[in-house]
Amino acid sequence: MTELIERDEATAEPPTVELSMQQAINRALRVLLAEDPATLVFGEDVGALGGVFRVTDGLQKEFGDQRVFDTPLAESAIMGMAVGLAMNGWRPVPELQFDGFAYPAVDQIVNQVARMNYRTRGAAPMPITLRLPSFGGIQAPEHHGESLEALFAHTPGLKVAAPSDAAEAYSLLLQSVRSDDPVVYMEPKARYWDRKPVVLREPTDPIGTSRIVRHGRHATLIAWGAMVHRCLKVAELAAEDGVELEVLDLRWLKPIDTAGLAASVSRTKRAVVVHEAPLTAGLGAEVAALVTENCFRDLSAPVQRVTGFDVPYPAGPLEPQYLPTIDRVLFAVQRTLEY
Amino acid sequence: MAEENVTFTLPDLGEGLVEATVLEWQVAVGDRIERNAPLVEVETTKSAVVIPSPKEGRVVELHAAEDEVVAVGAPLVTFAVEAREPQAGIVGRVPAEEARPARRVRLKPPTD
Numbered sequence: 001m002t003e004l005i006e007r008d009e010a011t012a013e014p015p016t017v018e019l020s021m022q023q024a025i026n027r028a029l030r031v032l033l034a035e036d037p038a039t040l041v042f043g044e045d046v047g048a049l050g051g052v053f054r055v056t057d058g059l060q061k062e063f064g065d066q067r068v069f070d071t072p073l074a075e076s077a078i079m080g081m082a083v084g085l086a087m088n089g090w091r092p093v094p095e096l097q098f099d100g101f102a103y104p105a106v107d108q109i110v111n112q113v114a115r116m117n118y119r120t121r122g123a124a125p126m127p128i129t130l131r132l133p134s135f136g137g138i139q140a141p142e143h144h145g146e147s148l149e150a151l152f153a154h155t156p157g158l159k160v161a162a163p164s165d166a167a168e169a170y171s172l173l174l175q176s177v178r179s180d181d182p183v184v185y186m187e188p189k190a191r192y193w194d195r196k197p198v199v200l201r202e203p204t205d206p207i208g209t210s211r212i213v214r215h216g217r218h219a220t221l222i223a224w225g226a227m228v229h230r231c232l233k234v235a236e237l238a239a240e241d242g243v244e245l246e247v248l249d250l251r252w253l254k255p256i257d258t259a260g261l262a263a264s265v266s267r268t269k270r271a272v273v274v275h276e277a278p279l280t281a282g283l284g285a286e287v288a289a290l291v292t293e294n295c296f297r298d299l300s301a302p303v304q305r306v307t308g309f310d311v312p313y314p315a316g317p318l319e320p321q322y323l324p325t326i327d328r329v330l331f332a333v334q335r336t337l338e339y
Numbered sequence: 340m341a342e343e344n345v346t347f348t349l350p351d352l353g354e355g356l357v358e359a360t361v362l363e364w365q366v367a368v369g370d371r372i373e374r375n376a377p378l379v380e381v382e383t384t385k386s387a388v389v390i391p392s393p394k395e396g397r398v399v400e401l402h403a404a405e406d407e408v409v410a411v412g413a414p415l416v417t418f419a420v421e422a423r424e425p426q427a428g429i430v431g432r433v434p435a436e437e438a439r440p441a442r443r444v445r446l447k448p449p450t451d
Contacts, residue, residue: 052430098430138431193433218449233440241446270449300449316432330444337449 014202020195022055024166025131025187027200028173029056029093033063036091039177041068043078043095043131052097053133053192075101079108079130083116086126093177095131099186100143100313102132106151113182114157126182129173134162135225135276136323137190139316145189146313147277149224152184153254153286159207160253162186164228165194168211168251171203179207186253188225210257212264216244219270219336222261222287224250227274227324234329245333253283261287262294269300270336274324279307301339304332343422346402347393349415353385358410361403362387366416370398378416381409396420 019027032039041059043051047070050057060068071078075096082092096102102109109130116124136145152160159181163169169187176183205211213228214235221231228249235245248264250256265271271291273284288303306324314322349359359381366372366379378392396418403409 137434139434140431144430189431190434237440237442238446242448243446326440326442327444330442330446334444334446337447 014200016197016199018195018197019166019200020193021163021166021169021187022053022192024170024198024200025055025173026057026059028170028177029059030062031174032093032177033059033067037067038089039067039091039093040085041093041095042071042081044071044073044097046070046095051095053189055131055187055192056095075103075105076108079105079113082128082130083108083112083126086128087116087124091127091177093129093131095133097133098140098144099132099134099146099148102146102148109152109158109184110155114155117181118157125180127177127180128182129176129179130182130184131173132184132186133189133192134186135188135190136313136319137188137226137276139319140189142313142315145319147225147275147308149186149253149275150277150281150283150286153256153283157182158254159183160186161251162188162224162253163251164188164213164223164225164249165191165198166196167198167201168249170198170200172251175203175207186225190226191229194229208252208255208257210248210250210252210260212246213249214245214247216246217268218243218245219272219333220246220248220264220268221272221274221329221333222248222250223274224253225276227276230324230326231274231329234326234333237326237330238333243333243337250287256286256290258290258294261290265291265295266298269298270333270339271295271299272304272306272329272332272336274306274329276308276323278310279305280310282307301336304336306332341422342397342419344399344417345394345396345420346414346417348412349381349409350390351411352381352383352388352390356383356385356411358408359383360408361405363405364401365389366392366398366401368398368401372396372398372418390415392418394418394420 046056047060082094085092161172163172223231231247238245273287284305362380365377372392374395375391377389380389400417402414
């Protein structure tokens with residue numbers, strides 16, 4: 001445990017370590033389990049196996065099977081238990097093994113987790129962080145590539161986070177679990193193995209803030225989760241053509257950083273939202289509406305959306321066609337530039 | 340690509356067998372072997388069977404000589420197999436990173 005809280009006393013800078021996103025999440029969980037004995041990690045195969053993606057590897061060994069434990073394959077029971085534990089003073093961090101299997105627990109999430117604080121006039125806050133391996137990009141079978149952010153962001157009472165890299169995953173998870181409100185924490189599966197030197201920072205920005213990942217002046221690409229990485233690639237390619245794209249990582253999908261969005265788009269005058277979920281009633285529509293409400297006079301072009309299609313998430317071989325491709329994003333950028 | 344050693348232990352080839360005698364190795368140390376290619380013929384109290392290779396790789400060590408009796412669960416052969424890093428979990432595949440992503444659309448900077 002000591003390595004986690006080790007600091008260079010002279011500079012008080014947190015150490016830089018080479019980590020994948022799955023390992024960064026693992027580190028965050030270790031910090032959280034160590035600092036609060038009320039924190040519990042549970043879900044299908046998170047204990048002995050260490051999670052399908054090894055995110056919870058070694059946690060049961062370190063913290064014991066009373067605090068890190070396996071559950072039956074029953075999503076509604078996992079979330080129902082989290083509600084009961086939260087009401088009794090625990091700080092549950094349940095994992096639902098895959099986005100598409102969150103649907104059986106939507107009743108608990110929407111009707112219990114999200115409402116209990118409101119229903120009890122603050123007597124029963126739900127300090128639950130639901131870890132949900134989310135989005136596609138790993139050619140998994142059916143029900144393993146869904147993007148449910150609009151469903152959860154639409155539910156009053158829930159906060160929704162979607163980190164885009166290892167460092168973000170670390171600090172956003174600390175923030176989510178320490179928050180007394182329920183947070184749906186959507187982990188982009190396609191970025192789990194993304195490995196780079198990261199600084200494990202304590203969160204400094206408040207909940208509900210976005211971040212600019214790349215500065216540019218011709219248009220703002222707005223994305224979250226794995227699509228942030230794709231937008232960075234697009235920005236690199238656009239730079240070859242002399243087009244400077246700003247990339248904004250929304251990271252909190254509820255509450256949305258309206259001020260941050262507006263500041264960026266007012267500067268660049270053009271916006272393209274990129275997400276994996278289907279187009280209709282997706283979160284891109286919300287972002288486009290916020291941008292229009294706040295930047296109407298500054299906009300040079302209507303907000304463009306590049307999204308998945310209005311079809312069930314496809315099987316692995318069709319994923320590259322379904323997910324917003326580099327060309328589709330570039331094409332949308334070109335459209336905004338031509339207005 | 341880096342290699343890592345993997346040791347294959349003698350499985351229970353019937354129901355409740357405890358040992359087997361090595362009759363004939365179909366490979367030698369240093370050989371490359373495909374997955375499912377014949378590896379070794381062994382004889383149990385029930386029958387003589389050829390065990391197919393569970394791995395693709397290079398044979399590093401044979402843990403028993405011919406005519407030697409090996410207990411179920413004891414090391415039989417060690418392979419050097421290509422280490423596949425990073426590995427996905429049980430579900431899905433690690434996405435391949437394109438060094439230079441393909442593009443067809445070219446952009447024109449705005450005039451304003």
